[in-house]
Amino acid sequence: MGQKEVGRPATPKAWANHLSKMLRVFHEIHGLDRFPVDVAAVAQEYSRQVYPDEPISLVHGQVMSNRFEGMLLPNPHKKGEWGILYNSAIVSKGRQNYTLGHELGHYLLHRHSSPGGIQCTTRDMLDWKSEYGQMEAQANTFSSFLLMPLDDFRVQVTGHRGSIELMEHLANRYAVSISAATLKWLSITDQRAMLVVSKNGFIDWSWCSERLLKSGVFFRARQETIELPCLSLAARKNTSLDNAKGVVHPTGIWSADEKVHEMTIFSDPLEMAISLLIFPKNPPDRGQR
DSSP: OOOOOTTSOOSHHHHHHHHHHHHHHHHHHHTOOOOSOOHHHHHHHHHHHHOTTSOEEEEEEEOOOTTEEEEEEEOTTSTTOEEEEEETTOOOHHHHHHHHHHHHHHHHHHTTTOTTOEEEEHHHHHOOSSHHHHHHHHHHHHHHHHHSOHHHHHHHHTTOOOOHHHHHHHHHHHTOOHHHHHHHHHHHOOSOEEEEEEETTEEEEEEEOHHHHHTTOOOOTTTSOOBOOTTSHHHHOOTTSOTTTOEEEOTTSSOSSSOEEEEEEEETTTTEEEEEEEOOSSOOOGGGO
């Protein structure tokens, strides 16, 4: 993970919790809203106070190739200084904000092991198998826990079933994308649920809650090409339907032996779909599968 500093947090969650505690106290003293987190201000102020010899002196949006989400770069003109760049061509403010948190995570966790900087592509951020991919996973974990601290997140979701409406509320509260909010929810929910992101009729990637994964339901979308079920909301793209409220599909659509509640929203003029799939509380008997 890089060089460990004496007296400083050593893991992504510990770093995020450390900063969250400081932010909570600051906002309580000054009577300010705790959320959303102003990552740019936190990055510059915290680094200036704690690491005055290597601060983050620049946080800036720049038009990049659509492959890139953001970058952590050393200042070529002033030794020790760092800058965070995010892709301003990405119109989603939630994705931009999450990227800022991600790059701040790289600064705190990896700048000593990557003195030349780190450039983050969308694919890199989803590939957690290589050593570099593990660094991306650590930065994602930091960003998730900084922007969406578990104490507040649990308050927001307690008593609510998984729905697009809930995910939109979380995305607005924390200024993150729908997919980032859903991934956070999947990490703590006791529901059997899955996020499916699809493009042009095929599953691009998916993520399962622990209970769903343990029941043996998942897609290997990174290892093989998987077409969307033709009767799914994501494949049909019927804008006359209430896709966000969704429908409960009979067996044989998303699952051969279970009914599945699919809720879907579309973006990028219907080229990309984000689907939340809710499976029954209990899986079918393994002997019947």
